[in-house]
Amino acid sequence: MIKVLIAEDQAMIRGALAALLAIEDDIEVVAQVDRGDGVVEAAVKANPDVALLDIEMPGQDGITAAAELRKRLPSCRVLILTVFGRPGYLRRAVDAGISGFLLKDAPPDQLAAAIRRTARGERVVDSQLALAALSEGSSPLTPRERDVLAMSTRGASVEEIARSLRLTNGTVRNHLSIAIQKLNARNRTEAARIAEEKGWL
Template sequence: MTETTTIRVLIADDQSLVRGALAALLSTERDIEVVAETGIGSDVVELVRTQQVHVALLDIDMPGMSGIEAAGALTSAGLACRSIIVTTFGRPGYLKKALTAGARGFVVKDTPPEQLAETVRRVHVGHRVIDPTLAEESLFTPDSPLTEREIEVARVASTGADTREIAKQLHLTQGTVRNHVSSIIAKTGASNRYEAARNAKEFGWI
């Protein structure tokens, strides 16, 4: 990267205050320009294309598509843009999913401004940047034992939905939901579906 290179950045976060804060922080850097912002994950790929984005900062929890899914979509589309997950959810399971999806960076939102800017620069030139504490924790966190269907059930259960509501939302029978819930409880070492969903979320499995 030469001194005259300007890194074109997209910020995707469903909280407008967070987007504004990140944009304000990065805009103070002479070699970084925020060229696009969105609060909807499914807008990321199109914005990257139209705005010629070099680095995308992606929150995990967004409507339309999660940040991890958006990182995967950028990878699948073959775009040169590199992605960084910037989130309050510093969970080892999310880190593993993000790296598998093709993200080149993973940092938490309380990262110091100068460190975030340096992360953008390093990722832009091809380096991988991971929050060191989270990287260490991930070494001791097991991979998710949940099946794709169990993940879906756990996600709905985490909203407080009962068996009937889960069955309705996922178009399953209540008996099938109970079987999945029993499996999730066993795999997470929980005593009920709400605790199981909470445990799965803490591990970053859902």
């Protein structure tokens, strides 16, 4: 019997996934969590073989949760299940020591299959996505450029960003300008969009 933990913020989806897994005779859902920062605690209690984690969750994102989980409970393998096929996500997830990366676009029967393979110690990654991650490469942005760009996504002005990061007006504009060039964008808005799409935010 494979013991599974499910972490997913949308209750309906969480329940539906549990129902999907309940069909399988060799899989048992032993814990359900609705936020990223509750994953480790629940896992320590329930001691699952596989943790099925969403990426975008309140409290803590699934990738960070995965990294912590690997440290605290190395016996538990991690399978990421997410909507977003962003190359940057895959890369970070692999760095965090995950065993598998599955998209919510994939056929439903692949979920049980992926869990079984993960439990056996195999690695499960969508080949399309893996290729994309390799071809995209990792983020060209320096940490500071990333910070500045991230703040501009919500429509913050240069001054607001500068104040918030304790920088000068000019420095912020320089960082933004460089980020815009690196991403082949026409302005900060487009640059932010591109970075977000690739998972570099």
